[in-house]
Amino acid sequence: MKDFSLHILDIAENAAKAGATLLTIRLKQQENRLLCTIADNGCGMSETTLQHVTDPFYTTRTTRPVGMGLPLLRQTVEQTGGMLSIRSRPQQRYPKTHGTVVEAVCRIDHIDMIPLGDVPATLVTLLQGHPAMDILFTHTVGRQTVRLDTRQMREVLGEDISLGEPEVLTWVASDLAQQYQVLRQSGQAVFL
Amino acid sequence: MTVEELAQTFSLECLVSGEITRQVQSCYIGDLLSRVMGQAPAGCVWITIMTNSNVCAVATLADVACIVLAEGEQPDAALLDAAMAHGVGLYRSDRSAYMLAAAFAAGGI
Secondary structure, three states: OOOHHHHHHHHHHHHHHOOOOEEEEEEEEEOOEEEEEEEEOOOOOOHHHHHHOOOOOOOOOOOOOOOOHHHHHHHHHHOOOOEEEEEEEOOOOOOOOOEEEEEEEEEOOOOOOOOOOOHHHHHHHHHHHOOOOEEEEEEEEOOEEEEEEHHHHHHHHOOOOOOOOHHHHHHHHHHHHHHHHHHHOOOOOOOO | OEHHHHHHHOOOEEEEOOOOOOEOOEEEEOOOHHHHHHHOOOOEEEEEOOOOOHHHHHHHHHOOOEEEEOOOOOOOHHHHHHHHHHOOOEEEOOOOHHHHHHHHHHOOO
């Protein structure tokens, strides 16, 4: 992967496949680290699946519950001296609190760290592909936070308008672009 | 062979010309930048598919003759800016790293 946002997209697609209705993506830049937390309320994974989820040779492609996304994310994270952790609660055992949390910590001052890439485009792609899934996104650098909350958008737009409508996606893209411009102009060193 | 001759002979698209009269002494292929930093010999043509601005930093540190982006890759805006600012030769080609290196070897590098 050449951009970190492609990893985010991939993990988020896993969440959508797991039937998540709410996806939380949190980015936090702290000194020389980027913390990325992606949490969903999808069906979760069993202990056995979880143990093998970053092993690319676990099983064949057709029976594999997730793609190569997590092994590749682990590589991206570990090649910067960072860490990846995955927790999951399967629906069968946790009927009310099921879901998966992927947490990545990257060292952004490492030469092998890839750029964050186009986060607004990634979020728009997600929204377009899964308009019914709610997304809560925050990207925090110092005191500044870029935010997208589709639950608030739904409240304003009402239930009849799909968040996958071109007008909605265009608005999301320009709103995020504007927020990122403010973040870039905040005088802090923003890793993008 | 100089950087300029390399670009002409192998139809490389020039993004930043860099030190065009510099001799290209060898060739190195690599995408893991920390590895390239330690292993790429000075004066080589470095073939990579990585396109972020760290590529320019590594090229400077390793003192390569020029960079060639393979497989049709386009540089990030930050890489293009950095290469221009530091006068690092940046070229691109649609060919694979293997095809490029094989052609360079056949051409005497």
